Each structure stands twice: as structure tokens, then as C-alpha cells.
Amino acid sequence: MRVPLIAGNWKMHKTVGEAVDFINQLKPEVADVKNAEILICPTFTALYAVGQAIKDSKIEMGAQDVFWNTKGAYTGEISPLMLTDVGCTYVIIGHSETRGRFGVVEEGMTPALQAYFGGTDESVNKKLHAAIAAGLKPIVCVGETLAERNAGKADEIIQSQVKNGLAGITQEQAASMVIAYEPVWAIGTGETCDTPEAERVCGMIRKTMATLFGESAAQSMRVQYGGSVKPANAKELLSQPNIDGALVGGAALKVPDFAAIVKSA
Ligand code: 13P
Numbered sequence: 001m002r003v004p005l006i007a008g009n010w011k012m013h014k015t016v017g018e019a020v021d022f023i024n025q026l027k028p029e030v031a032d033v034k035n036a037e038i039l040i041c042p043t044f045t046a047l048y049a050v051g052q053a054i055k056d057s058k059i060e061m062g063a064q065d066v067f068w069n070t071k072g073a074y075t076g077e078i079s080p081l082m083l084t085d086v087g088c089t090y091v092i093i094g095h096s097e098t099r100g101r102f103g104v105v106e107e108g109m110t111p112a113l114q115a116y117f118g119g120t121d122e123s124v125n126k127k128l129h130a131a132i133a134a135g136l137k138p139i140v141c142v143g144e145t146l147a148e149r150n151a152g153k154a155d156e157i158i159q160s161q162v163k164n165g166l167a168g169i170t171q172e173q174a175a176s177m178v179i180a181y182e183p184v185w186a187i188g189t190g191e192t193c194d195t196p197e198a199e200r201v202c203g204m205i206r207k208t209m210a211t212l213f214g215e216s217a218a219q220s221m222r223v224q225y226g227g228s229v230k231p232a233n234a235k236e237l238l239s240q241p242n243i244d245g246a247l248v249g250g251a252a253l254k255v256p257d258f259a260a261i262v263k264s265a
Pocket of ligand 1: 187
């Protein structure tokens, strides 16, 4: 039985004070939740304080990105060790707002998606290995742009992101992986991938995992859906057999909305 993982990706929102207030308000709301794992991914600057605030609760904490070396002359980067040090158990890797899509600017993309911070399946893979080595649980994001979808290439793109992003991990590591399917055109746009299609793609990701790492690993790993998840659509999405959780952006910034999504799992 796969326990759904409901994760809030706060992106570049909330000061330390706002982050701690959120956690203190969320704690009583989710105190009785038993059938879901609850994860909050704050900005780097709020990690330490949130790590302290979640101590007497079932809320877990993740970072929004990580670098692959433990230490060194890498200005602006954060190592896996620094994340475990402040209490992270998870880390998001390869979010489309950090991956970069050279030459692809589409109508409706948020400014961050247009900014091309760089990042490829190769850097995703290096980050993944470093995160696993440090004991972090990775959430690897995959997903196609609108142009790729319209060209009929969505499945092919996602399969290659899974294959290349996860290259070199063991069957055992694959079994505890989380992959988040986030269609780029559904992120921050209010546009949701309709439920049958989200379920189809999440099932396709599980099949790809079975081909790469065996059926048993594919059945234990979790596939999240992300992209305009809100209280109104969460129940339907989360009741699909191949959707094992949600990676929530905008709706994770307000306690009542996020708590409602957690409770619909
Ligand atoms: P929204 O829920 O705001 O569309 O963001 C999704 C996302 O990118 C989560 O990582």
C-alpha cells in the first residue's frame, strides 16, 4: 500500500516569520491525519526555523533544490549535508522552474519558467545520486511543455527524463523514489491536466519504472501529480490508482487550502 505524499512547494514565498506562523497553524489542522505523509518545502532561508517548528509534529520538511558536491567553491549553492543538518528529509530535484528549457518560451509560462536557470537531465542525475548518498528522499520532477505536448512528444520526453534522470540508481533506491509529474503548461497557470490524462501519464511513468527497475520497485515507488492542484480538484486526482500524492504550489501557501488537500488524500 503506497501512502500518498502531499507536498507543498512554497517556491520563493514566505519570510521566516511567515513560514513559522504557517507551520504553527497547520499543526493542529493535520494532527489527526493518518493516511498521508505531509511535507513542506520552504525557501532555503526558512529551513532552519521550519525544521525547529515541525519537531513535535508529523510534518516533514524538504528543500526545493540541492547541489551535488558536499562542500567547495560553489558560490550560492547548498549541499545535501547542509539540508540534512537543518532537518530536511526530502529534496525536490529538477523542478521545471530550475531545469531550464533553452529556446522554449511559451505564452502563459510564469516568469521563472522563462528565466532558464539552466539544468539538464544530467545535472538532475548528479543531484539525485548526491541526495540519496546523504540520506535524503528525492522527489524528481518530470513533465512536458505545451509545445512538446502539441507535437505529440509528451510521453517520449517524460520517458527520457525518467531514464536519464534516474540513471545508475539501484532497484532498492528506485523502490523508494518519488517522481512528480508536473506538466509545465499546468504550473501556476490555473490550468490542470484533466484527471484521466494525469492518471494515464502517471501510469506510464510507473510502467517506465517497471521496465528500468522491475515491477516490484515500480509498485512501491510513488508518483505525484503537480500543476494547479487545489482543494476543488484534489480529491478526484488523488483517488486515481496511479496518483500517489500531489506537489502543490500556489494552494500550499494558505493553511486552509493546504490542509483541505491533505485531508482529501
Ligand atoms: P501550482 O500548484 O502553483 O500550479 O504549482 C505547481 C508546482 O510547480 C509545484 O511544484
